Amino acid sequence: MNKSLKIGLIIVCFILLALIRMFQSELFNDPFIDFYKENYLQKQPPEIQQFSLYLNTAFRYFLNTIISLFAIYIAFPKKSVIKFSVFFYTVAFVLLMLMKIVVVNQLQPELYSLLFYIRRFLIQPIFVIVLLPAFYYQHKIQKQKA
Secondary structure: OOHHHHHHHHHHHHHHHHHHHHOHHHHOOOOHHHHOOOOHHHOOOOOOOHHHHHHHHHHHHHHHHHHHHHHHHHHOOOHHHHHHHHHHHHHHHHHHHHHHHHHHHOOOHHHHHHHHHHHHHHHOOHHHHHHHHHHHHHHHHHHHHO
């Protein structure tokens, strides 16, 4: 695959990730979207249906993950890179969802900010923004050693 096609496909992946973000209210049932848009420290938390909340969070995470893994695969089509990325995303999901479940079940004003950041890592494609440059750096280092 030539370099221009790779860059174009990666851009398409980022556009898809942006579209997920742009249409989040229509695509996902997440009562915290509106809660965190305003001064949430002064508000009561929204009514939540926990099963729906966790299911929608998982769906959004996996949607972002699939697109992110595709972007990583386009940039670095090595089996080891993909295996590490899948492992990383899986471990991150399990840990973050467990943390979210605990925090939501104990939700008090002093935990609003913690929930905000846990939620942010679950619903935004932050990991691909970290992993792509990390794999690029590793690739450059390995090239210099060879």
